[in-house]
Structures are given as structure tokens and as C-alpha cells.
Amino acid sequence: YAKGKGRNNYQFFRSEMNIRAVERQFVEANLRSALEKREFILHYQPKINLSTGKISGAEALLRWKRPSSEMILPDRFIRIAEDCGLIIPIGRWVLRDACTQAKKWIEAGLAPVSIAVNISALEFRQVDFLESVRSVLNDTGLDVHCLQLEITENVLMDNAESSAFILQELKNIGVQLAVDDFGTGYSSLSYLNLFPLDVIKIDQSFVDGIGNSKDNGIIVGAVIGMGNSLKLKVVAEGIENLEQLNFLKGLHCEEGQGFYFSKPISSESFVEMLASERSF
Ligand code: C2E
Ligand code: MG
Ligand code: MG
Numbered sequence: 001y002a003k004g005k006g007r008n009n010y011q012f013f014r015s016e017m018n019i020r021a022v023e024r025q026f027v028e029a030n031l032r033s034a035l036e037k038r039e040f041i042l043h044y045q046p047k048i049n050l051s052t053g054k055i056s057g058a059e060a061l062l063r064w065k066r067p068s069s070e071m072i073l074p075d076r077f078i079r080i081a082e083d084c085g086l087i088i089p090i091g092r093w094v095l096r097d098a099c100t101q102a103k104k105w106i107e108a109g110l111a112p113v114s115i116a117v118n119i120s121a122l123e124f125r126q127v128d129f130l131e132s133v134r135s136v137l138n139d140t141g142l143d144v145h146c147l148q149l150e151i152t153e154n155v156l157m158d159n160a161e162s163s164a165f166i167l168q169e170l171k172n173i174g175v176q177l178a179v180d181d182f183g184t185g186y187s188s189l190s191y192l193n194l195f196p197l198d199v200i201k202i203d204q205s206f207v208d209g210i211g212n213s214k215d216n217g218i219i220v221g222a223v224i225g226m227g228n229s230l231k232l233k234v235v236a237e238g239i240e241n242l243e244q245l246n247f248l249k250g251l252h253c254e255e256g257q258g259f260y261f262s263k264p265i266s267s268e269s270f271v272e273m274l275a276s277e278r279s280f
């Protein structure tokens with residue numbers, strides 16, 4: 001019996017793997033032409049200054065819209081794009097498009113917003129990454145201080161020495177540097193002193209637990225306290241309800257983003273939101 005069951009599990013595992021392999025091939029094949037076909041768009045999730053309630057910026061989040069299909073979210077294709085190297089041209093497009101948009105918002109006199117762009121491991125380690133950031137800023141005319149690059153903790157720690165070098169070069173250009181998904185990596189906290197960072201983004205898994213578990217609240221509190229002491233701006237990700245918001249405000253968390261304020265929205269909707277001078 002045990003043997004039979006084992007084999008069923010094995011077969012189940014095999015078919016799961018096949019489904020994944022097929023999905024992967026499909027994604028990879030279509031991803032190759034997606035840039036040319038202009039199937040990518042950026043959505044923007046507002047970032048809120050928690051003490052004023054005003055929009056301070058947005059995070060650009062990539063979406064893939066294939067004709068006659070639902071919007072495809074990054075979790076289904078970013079990893080594959082990284083594995084086959086396509087993340088390089090895609091990431092370049094993201095950076096350029098996000099900076100172009102932000103420049104338009106600022107020129108339209110909307111609000112002094114900053115734009116955050118996610119950078120993957122492979123992009124971060126490209127030899128010409130710095131050059132590509134410089135040329136995008138140069139071509140779009142966006143004020144360097146308005147650009148924030150988000151890099152995950154794991155990417156930074158993967159080769160801490162070279163990360164410190166790249167970050168310092170970016171710092172010299174004048175862009176803002178954020179650690180994304182803070183608290184989910186395996187790293188020690190000592191890197192916070194080694195890297196020239198401006199922002200830490202508390203991962204939504206911790207924010208999620210506020211109210212559910214006392215321990216998560218304690219962790220969030222400790223991260224905010226540490227960030228404040230180190231003069232880092234602390235941003236909370238994934239705020240979904242008023243209880244979480246009030247808790248974070250009480251601890252002087254500077255910024256937040258999450259479905260409680262807004263989901264990621266199109267640039268048109270974001271412009272409308274900015275223009276309405278809405279405050280939360
Ligand atoms: P991330 O950078 O940590 O982005 C936050 C993710 O959380 C986004 O998912 C956002 O839609 C989602 N989110 C925001 N507020 C809430 C909330 O209140 N509740 C919940 N449940 N979720 C919330 P999204 O857009 O699906 O992106 C997932 C990840 O894909 C991002 O995580 C980022 O790592 C990656 N990604 C997105 N766009 C890009 C890109 O242009 N380049 C690269 N390299 N990675 C990207
Ligand atoms: Mg991010
Ligand atoms: Mg994150």
C-alpha cells in the first residue's frame with residue numbers, strides 16, 4: 001500500500017512539474033516578443049506620508065497585458081525573465097518608462113513625487129547598470145533625487161562587498177536607495193551600517209501580522225525604532241486596514257503603502273489622484 005501511495009505521489013509530482021514546465025515554456029516564448037509588442041505597462045501604487053496623509057510618491061509595478069488575456073502579474077514572469085536574461089531589457093524599459101512618467105507628473109505641477117523602481121539581482125550586477133541609470137536620468141531630465149531604487153535584502157547580501165561598491169556609486173549619482181522586503185532575508189543587521197541606504201521597506205508579512213499576533217507588532221516596532229535611530233526612512237508595505245495604519249502611525253513610521261490606501265493603478269488614475277490632492 002505504502003509503495004502504491006508513494007508512486008501516486010510521485011506521479012502527482014511529475015504532472016505538477018510538467019504543468020510548470022509547460023507554463024514556463026509558454027511564458028518564456030511569449031516574453032521574448034512582449035517588449036516589441038509593447039505588452040508591458042507600469043502600474044503605480046501610491047506611497048503615503050503617514051503623518052500628513054499626503055501622497056509622497058509611487059512604486060512602479062510591472063504588468064504584462066497580452067491581447068485578449070487577463071493582466072499577468074510579476075510573480076508569474078519576473079523569475080523566468082531573470083533566468084533567461086530577459087529581465088535586462090525589460091528592466092531597462094521599466095526604468096525609462098517610470099522616469100519618463102514621473103518627469104511628466106512633476107512638469108504638470110502635480111506634486112513633488114518620488115518614483116520607486118524595483119531592480120532585480122541580474123540588473124543590479126550588470127557592468128553597465130550605473131551607466132544605464134545615468135543615461136535614463138539624463139535623457140528624461142528627471143531630478144535624480146526623485147528616483148528611488150528598490151533592491152531586496154537577499155540581493156544585497158549575495159555579495160556584500162560588491163553590493164557596497166555599486167550602492168556607493170549609485171549614491172554618488174544621487175539616487176535614493178531602498179532595501180525591499182526588509183526582514184525576509186537571511187542577513188544580519190550589520191549590513192545596514194555598511195551600505196549607504198536611505199530607506200527600509202518593512203515586508204508586508206510583518207505588517208500583515210499586526211493585530212493578529214503580538215510578536216509581529218513587536219518586530220515591526222523594533223524595525224521602526226532601529227530605522228529611526230539609524231536615520232533611515234521606514235516604509236511599511238501592505239497596509240490593509242485602519243488598525244495596522246494606526247499602529248504604524250503610533251510608532252512614527254514615516255511612510256506606507258497598501259490596499260488600505262490604494263492598489264497599484266494606471267498612470268492616468270494616479271494622475272487623477274494626485275490632481276485631486278487627496279489626503280488619507
Ligand atoms: P514588491 O516590490 O515587494 O512589491 C509589493 C507587492 O505587494 C506588489 O505586488 C503590490 O501589488 C503588492 N501589494 C501592495 N500593497 C498590498 C496590500 O496591501 N496587500 C497585499 N496583499 N499586497 C499588496 P506585485 O505588483 O504583484 O509585484 C510583486 C513583486 O514583483 C514585487 O514585490 C517585486 O519584487 C516584483 N516586481 C514588480 N515589478 C517589478 C519590476 O518592474 N522589476 C522587477 N525586477 N521586479 C518587479
Ligand atoms: Mg518593491
Ligand atoms: Mg516588497
Ligand code: MG
Nearest residue numbers: 180181203204
Ligand atoms: Mg515582494
